[in-house]
Amino acid sequence: MIRVSLRLSGPLRGYYRAGCQAKSEQVEIPEASTVGDLLDVYGVPHDKVHLVVVNRRRATLVTVLQDGDDVWTIPLAAGG
Amino acid sequence: MNGWMGTILRVDLTSGALVKQELDPELAKAYVGGRGLATKILFDELQIDCDPLSPQNMLLFANGPLTLTGALSSGRYMVVCKSPLTGTICCSNSGGYFPAAFKSAGYDVIVFTGKAVKPVYLWIDDDNVEIRDASGVWGLDTRSTCSAIQRETHKNARIACIGPAGENLVRFAAIINDGERAAARSGVGAVMGSKLLKAVACRGTKGVRVADPEELLRALTIGDHIKKADLGIAFGEFGTPLFADVMNANNIMPTKNFQEGFFESADLINGAEIIDRTLVRSKACYGCCLNCGRNTRLPANSKYQGRGDGPEYETIFSLGSNICIGDLCTLTKMNYLCNEMGMDTMDAGTTLATLMELRDLGLIEEAEIGFPLTWGDGDNCIRLLEMIGTGKGFGTEAGRGGAYLAAKYGAPQVFMGSKGQGFAGYHPRAMVGQGLLYATSPEGGNHTTGNTIQPEINGIPQPMDPLRPEGKPEMVISRQNETAFADACGVCVFPYMLMEEGTEILADFYSAAVGEHYSERDVRKLGERIFNLEREFNRRLGLSRQNDTLPDRLTKEPHTSGIGEGNVVPLEEMLNRYYALRGWDQEGLPTQEKLHELSIR
Numbered sequence: 001m002i003r004v005s006l007r008l009s010g011p012l013r014g015y016y017r018a019g020c021q022a023k024s025e026q027v028e029i030p031e032a033s034t035v036g037d038l039l040d041v042y043g044v045p046h047d048k049v050h051l052v053v054v055n056r057r058r059a060t061l062v063t064v065l066q067d068g069d070d071v072w073t074i075p076l077a078a079g080g
Numbered sequence: 081m082n083g084w085m086g087t088i089l090r091v092d093l094t095s096g097a098l099v100k101q102e103l104d105p106e107l108a109k110a111y112v113g114g115r116g117l118a119t120k121i122l123f124d125e126l127q128i129d130c131d132p133l134s135p136q137n138m139l140l141f142a143n144g145p146l147t148l149t150g151a152l153s154s155g156r157y158m159v160v161c162k163s164p165l166t167g168t169i170c171c172s173n174s175g176g177y178f179p180a181a182f183k184s185a186g187y188d189v190i191v192f193t194g195k196a197v198k199p200v201y202l203w204i205d206d207d208n209v210e211i212r213d214a215s216g217v218w219g220l221d222t223r224s225t226c227s228a229i230q231r232e233t234h235k236n237a238r239i240a241c242i243g244p245a246g247e248n249l250v251r252f253a254a255i256i257n258d259g260e261r262a263a264a265r266s267g268v269g270a271v272m273g274s275k276l277l278k279a280v281a282c283r284g285t286k287g288v289r290v291a292d293p294e295e296l297l298r299a300l301t302i303g304d305h306i307k308k309a310d311l312g313i314a315f316g317e318f319g320t321p322l323f324a325d326v327m328n329a330n331n332i333m334p335t336k337n338f339q340e341g342f343f344e345s346a347d348l349i350n351g352a353e354i355i356d357r358t359l360v361r362s363k364a365c366y367g368c369c370l371n372c373g374r375n376t377r378l379p380a381n382s383k384y385q386g387r388g389d390g391p392e393y394e395t396i397f398s399l400g401s402n403i404c405i406g407d408l409c410t411l412t413k414m415n416y417l418c419n420e421m422g423m424d425t426m427d428a429g430t431t432l433a434t435l436m437e438l439r440d441l442g443l444i445e446e447a448e449i450g451f452p453l454t455w456g457d458g459d460n461c462i463r464l465l466e467m468i469g470t471g472k473g474f475g476t477e478a479g480r481g482g483a484y485l486a487a488k489y490g491a492p493q494v495f496m497g498s499k500g501q502g503f504a505g506y507h508p509r510a511m512v513g514q515g516l517l518y519a520t521s522p523e524g525g526n527h528t529t530g531n532t533i534q535p536e537i538n539g540i541p542q543p544m545d546p547l548r549p550e551g552k553p554e555m556v557i558s559r560q561n562e563t564a565f566a567d568a569c570g571v572c573v574f575p576y577m578l579m580e581e582g583t584e585i586l587a588d589f590y591s592a593a594v595g596e597h598y599s600e601r602d603v604r605k606l607g608e609r610i611f612n613l614e615r616e617f618n619r620r621l622g623l624s625r626q627n628d629t630l631p632d633r634l635t636k637e638p639h640t641s642g643i644g645e646g647n648v649v650p651l652e653e654m655l656n657r658y659y660a661l662r663g664w665d666q667e668g669l670p671t672q673e674k675l676h677e678l679s680i681r
């Protein structure tokens with residue numbers, strides 16, 4: 001198992017586990033899991049995620065995660 | 081006239097003369113309204129070399145042919161004048177409910193000239209217009225001014241006014257309407273203050289005639305669709321503060337005077353934090369389905385107290401990350417203060433950031449400011465903002481803005497803006513198209529003449545690499561032209577920006593309102609004409625390529641760690657292509673052929 005940190009931004013925060021008050025959540029997942037696998041643990045529909053950032057670099061739903069990774073998911077949003 | 085009310089109201093504050101002039105249909109057709117029509121009037125009539133704070137400057141309020149029509153988000157008005165912050169053309173716009181009242185009173189444009197002998201306000205009650213004594217409200221903050229003038233006029237009057245900052249000629253003073261909304265940028269509030277014009281109060285009961293009401297009713301269906309889409313839901317729930325997450329994740333949230341693009345404490349000042357700590361309710365402007373406004377109250381356990389609107393994302397960046405304030409209550413308090421004083425939160429933040437960096441460089445003494453001013457020091461930021469608004473102590477100097485201070489203290493490169501106006505909250509080193517947009521904006525470093533988030537960050541309509549210059553000049557020109565047209569129509573760009581086919585829909589609404597068919601291509605051409613007219617205005621002032629610049633921090637210093645690490649903005653390369661595509665020479669001046677093509681004289 002590996003341990004990663006997941007941050008669900010904006011409306012996606014509704015998918016945090018019940019009772020989570022933190023800005024991000026630590027989670028254990030099997031080795032070689034992808035970002036998509038991690039989102040499945042939380043039941044986040046993949047089409048709700050517009051941007052994935054891992055360790056402050058652009059990533060995708062098929063990016064394979066490593067122990068200690070910081071995963072950030074962002075919905076679609078416009079500027080103003 | 082369908083779409084327009086057909087009347088320009090001219091107010092000579094020197095003589096007190098009020099004249100109602102018929103709107104020339106040909107002029108309206110050529111320049112639409114709002115930003116376009118007002119700029120054309122200014123272009124034709126202003127003594128171009130005037131001091132922006134002298135009676136010779138003109139101040140124009142303009143709504144557009146879609147304002148009040150039922151088209152999506154059709155409650156916007158524009159303020160146009162020669163800016164005291166940049167010395168260039170400017171257009172500052174705002175929503176709320178004042179714009180609809182202004183149009184329903186029967187006017188498309190109000191042109192203010194001259195200077196009153198004593199403080200006055202203008203009271204427009206449909207056809208009845210009078211200049212009234214404002215001695216009793218001079219000195220009041222914007223919210224108190226609104227209430228007092230409503231008591232003197234009508235409880236349903238909608239008010240646009242200045243606060244102490246405008247009276248004290250702060251170069252980034254705003255005009256605040258409905259107590260909270262701001263035509264914030266470029267110092268339009270100082271121009272109003274220089275004329276001793278405290279407020280404009282409007283009450284209107286007229287409707288606007290449109291050619292095809294059925295077509296405009298389509299706005300309801302489209303609005304409903306937007307509201308139910310993911311983006312619309314997110315917009316309504318979080319408002320623009322949602323962008324704090326988006327910008328920070330993309331490494332484009334300007335931090336510490338644009339030294340970085342990532343703010344460690346952004347989670348403490350973002351949209352979720354507002355919902356959890358300060359939100360009272362979300363609110364919408366006239367005719368809008370999005371509800372992106374935030375009405376907030378500071379919690380009882382906060383160091384500061386107050387209630388008002390905000391912050392928007394731009395304030396979260398300018399009074400938050402860019403000066404390293406990671407506390408929502410502190411930055412919200414500063415937002416309230418700027419609204420009450422009537423000043424732009426964005427250039428207020430730019431000014432603070434400039435001073436903090438000047439302090440770091442040892443170029444300004446603490447004694448000169450009167451107290452320490454360091455990154456993240458909320459108490460002293462609040463103290464300085466109060467001094468700026470009220471024109472006390474060092475506040476008088478600081479009220480001249482960041483560009484002035486950076487130059488005065490020997491480090492012009494410290495000012496993060498262009499043409500004297502501070503940048504918006506998008507770091508161009510990791511989205512270089514935004515850098516080109518800042519540099520070429522006729523008004524300086526703003527995001528209101530277009531922004532590039534959709535194409536560069538969201539990849540809409542098609543993905544493009546935010547770090548590379550390819551395709552950026554074409555994209556920036558497109559954004560600038562479509563935004564100029566939207567500003568001329570008197571609508572908010574937000575809902576149109578959220579739809580891939582937004583400009584086409586806007587063209588349909590415009591056609592339906594005025595009763596003549598305009599394609600998407602036609603309205604882009606109208607936007608291009610307006611943008612070129614602004615460029616011509618600036619040419620008369622001697623501006624050219626040498627003014628389309630960015631600070632070395634953006635073009636020479638590599639971006640910090642994260643997305644875009646090591647990147648800089650390749651401005652000159654993009655400018656060459658941008659000018660060529662615009663039909664301008666390499667000095668950035670529209671050619672005679674281009675002016676002829678656009679019928680600009």
